[in-house]
Amino acid sequence: METNSKIKIVGDPLPNIPWEDCPKNCKDVIWRSDKNPIIPRDLIPSSNSIFNSAIVPYKGTFAGVFRADTKSRKMQIHRGFSEDGISWNIDNEPITFICEDEEINNFIYGYDPRVVKLDDKYYITWCNGYHGPTIGVGYTYDFETFYQLENAFLPFNRNGVLFPCKINNKYAMLSRPSDNGHTPFGDIFYSASPDMVHWGYHRHVMTTLPFTWQSTKVGAGPIPIETDEGWLMIYHGVLTSCNGYTYSMGAAILDLEKPWKILYRTEPYLMSPQTLYECVGDTPNVVFPCSALVDSDTGRIAIYYGAADTVTALAYAKVEDLIDFIKKNSL
Numbered sequence: 001m002e003t004n005s006k007i008k009i010v011g012d013p014l015p016n017i018p019w020e021d022c023p024k025n026c027k028d029v030i031w032r033s034d035k036n037p038i039i040p041r042d043l044i045p046s047s048n049s050i051f052n053s054a055i056v057p058y059k060g061t062f063a064g065v066f067r068a069d070t071k072s073r074k075m076q077i078h079r080g081f082s083e084d085g086i087s088w089n090i091d092n093e094p095i096t097f098i099c100e101d102e103e104i105n106n107f108i109y110g111y112d113p114r115v116v117k118l119d120d121k122y123y124i125t126w127c128n129g130y131h132g133p134t135i136g137v138g139y140t141y142d143f144e145t146f147y148q149l150e151n152a153f154l155p156f157n158r159n160g161v162l163f164p165c166k167i168n169n170k171y172a173m174l175s176r177p178s179d180n181g182h183t184p185f186g187d188i189f190y191s192a193s194p195d196m197v198h199w200g201y202h203r204h205v206m207t208t209l210p211f212t213w214q215s216t217k218v219g220a221g222p223i224p225i226e227t228d229e230g231w232l233m234i235y236h237g238v239l240t241s242c243n244g245y246t247y248s249m250g251a252a253i254l255d256l257e258k259p260w261k262i263l264y265r266t267e268p269y270l271m272s273p274q275t276l277y278e279c280v281g282d283t284p285n286v287v288f289p290c291s292a293l294v295d296s297d298t299g300r301i302a303i304y305y306g307a308a309d310t311v312t313a314l315a316y317a318k319v320e321d322l323i324d325f326i327k328k329n330s331l
């Protein structure tokens with residue numbers, strides 16, 4: 001039986017969160033699911049790969065928006081449902097959005113979605129092709145009909161991640177300004193909006209750290225988790241090796257009122273690509289977290305991440321241990 005978490009988490013209990021206890025021999029604060037990779041690359045007939053994807057609790061079960069690249073290597077986002085958060089039914093066809101403006105709605109590509117329940121809507125952000133990558137924003141009430149809003153920013157930008165509530169009376173989003181290619185730089189910024197359309201009040205959050213796993217670029221991962229210690233932000237960091245980029249996972253705690261202020265940030269990574277499915281695939285050596293389920297009662301967290309740009313995997317942590325680790329191993 002799980003004990004109640006000593007850390008207060010703002011959010012609903014999720015007794016049916018996917019969960020496996022920490023293996024006895026595991027020395028890490030995050031551990032992988034025995035069922036990994038939980039989603040194979042060919043789960044649907046059209047897919048070459050299904051990876052950086054976002055899962056949320058939905059009506060007692062789970063819904064998700066999945067990055068599923070096609071066999072012609074078109075980057076698309078698809079809808080899926082699951083009873084247990086592990087076995088998924090994913091649509092073979094991509095999501096189509098209703099949008100008032102054809103210019104914005106004209107689909108070029110979409111990838112790396114994030115999903116958050118905010119007020120009565122499920123907002124979706126993704127990397128949206130509009131003369132280069134930028135942050136697409138849409139919403140749904142029911143995962144049946146999807147509406148698209150204006151892109152949040154000018155190109156080039158990636159990793160748009162909304163906060164799960166308004167902060168200082170405004171919607172809030174993290175993002176990572178980038179270039180049009182495989183960007184060799186990148187810091188995380190914070191922006192705010194009164195209406196989810198007009199974004200401003202930009203603040204710098206986090207930069208890279210030379211000679212570390214996060215030396216080339218950093219980008220926000222799952223929707224930040226609100227705790228009484230601050231916002232728990234899980235993110236990816238990239239190192240450039242002589243063999244290309246290595247994507248690892250780390251975490252930081254951000255100030256509740258001013259989330260652009262970092263309180264703690266892990267010096268070591270939390271997880272780096274080490275298993276076969278993380279090291280071998282279309283892009284080797286990638287762990288790329290995009291969503292996390294949280295049970296506020298017990299502090300259990302289930303982190304969904306893309307592995308090697310090919311499959312979707314799951315890892316677990318306890319919020320108390322994670323926050324303790326971040327504080328003890330902070331820069």
Ligand code: BMA
Nearest residue numbers: 052111112247283286288309
């Ligand atoms: C980033 C994005 C991600 C991808 C990662 C590793 O720039 O394109 O979708 O997982 O690179 O290739």
